[in-house]
Amino acid sequence: MRSFDLAPLYRATVGFDQIAEMMDRALATDVSRESYPPYNIEKTAEDTYRISIAVAGFTEDDLTVELKDHALVVSGRKAEEAEPRTYLHRGIATRAFERRFTLADHVRVTGAATENGMLHIDLKREVPEALKPRQIEIARGLARGAATEPKSVN
Known part of the structure; x- marks a missing residue:
């Protein structure tokens, strides 16, 4: 699985931390576990x-x-x-x-x-x-x- 570093997003934006955290959770989620x-x-x-x-x-x-x-x-x-x-x-x-x-x-x-x-x-x-x-x-x-x-x- 690919790993994405979202640190530049945190450094370059203000007030978008909720979106960045949501993307971080979505990328870290194990897809096979989420089928039921x-x-x-x-x-x-x-x-x-x-x-x-x-x-x-x-x-x-x-x-x-x-x-x-x-x-x-x-x-x-x-x-x-x-x-x-x-x-x-x-x-x-x-x-x-x-x-x-x-x-x-x-x-x-x-x-x-x-x-x-x-x-x-x-x-x-x-x-x-x-x-x-x-x-x-x-x-x-x-x-x-x-x-x-x-x-x-x-």
């Missing part, structure tokens, strides 16, 4: 997303979805069975897992539900009004510094 459970991330509209995770064999009580420091953490832990079973073939994995998704600023979780062995987590990006683009009106014939308030672009 399988998942999809889809864009359902302009500002909405859905994460779908295959959780066959898990009930709602076995699953946990929580937010921790801009990270969505989904974990599953199957309760011990009261009566042990004898399997002739066991192909459905119900081992414990923890899956992390780093969320961008202003992305919030709007809901989570299970359906047909899938856990669906809906997300929405809500950009605050102060960060939305706005048009600055150009004043005509006014003295310097006497500009009017900017108008929001909707």
Whole structure:
């Protein structure tokens, strides 16, 4: 596996340490360890997303979805069975897992539900009004510094 030195990025930028740390984590992650459970991330509209995770064999009580420091953490832990079973073939994995998704600023979780062995987590990006683009009106014939308030672009 290739190794990337991100030290120059840390030296040449200010305020981008969160992005550099995220890249560092992504490059250090063992890809083979991250295959269970399988998942999809889809864009359902302009500002909405859905994460779908295959959780066959898990009930709602076995699953946990929580937010921790801009990270969505989904974990599953199957309760011990009261009566042990004898399997002739066991192909459905119900081992414990923890899956992390780093969320961008202003992305919030709007809901989570299970359906047909899938856990669906809906997300929405809500950009605050102060960060939305706005048009600055150009004043005509006014003295310097006497500009009017900017108008929001909707």
